Amino acid sequence: MQVNVSARHGHLKPEDQAIIVEKVEKVRRLFDRINAIEVTVDLEHLDKPSVEINVSAEHSHDFVATTQSTSIIAALDLTIGKVEQQVRKHKEKVTQHKGVGGKHVGGDLPGGDED
Numbered sequence: 001m002q003v004n005v006s007a008r009h010g011h012l013k014p015e016d017q018a019i020i021v022e023k024v025e026k027v028r029r030l031f032d033r034i035n036a037i038e039v040t041v042d043l044e045h046l047d048k049p050s051v052e053i054n055v056s057a058e059h060s061h062d063f064v065a066t067t068q069s070t071s072i073i074a075a076l077d078l079t080i081g082k083v084e085q086q087v088r089k090h091k092e093k094v095t096q097h098k099g100v101g102g103k104h105v106g107g108d109l110p111g112g113d114e115d
Helices: 014-030 072-095
Strands: 002-008 034-042 050-057 063-068
Touching: 002 014, 014 034, 014 072, 034 072, 050 072, 063 072
Parallel strands: 002 034
Antiparallel strands: 034 050, 050 063
C-alpha cells in the first residue's frame, strides 16, 4: 500500500509527515483491498488548516473526506474518522450475505411429483 502526503500553500515538518503516515496507515486494517492513500494538507489559512484524505481501493470508488480544524493533527483525526466510516459502510455492503433467491422461496416446486 502506498501513502502519499503533500502540502498546499506551505511545507510540513518531517515530524508531522511521520505522524500523518502512522495514523493514516491504520485505515488499512479495516479493508484489505486498499491500494493507495493520499493525504493533502492545505495550509492556506494557518489558523484553520484543512486535511483531505483520498483512499483508493480495488473494485470500488474512492473514499474522500475533508475537514478543517484548529491544528493539522486535529483535522487529521476528524478526517480519518470520516474515511473510516465510509470504508466500514462499504465493507459491510460488500461482505453482507445475500438473501435467498426467488426460486427458493415458497414450499412447492412447479412440475414436481404430486401424490
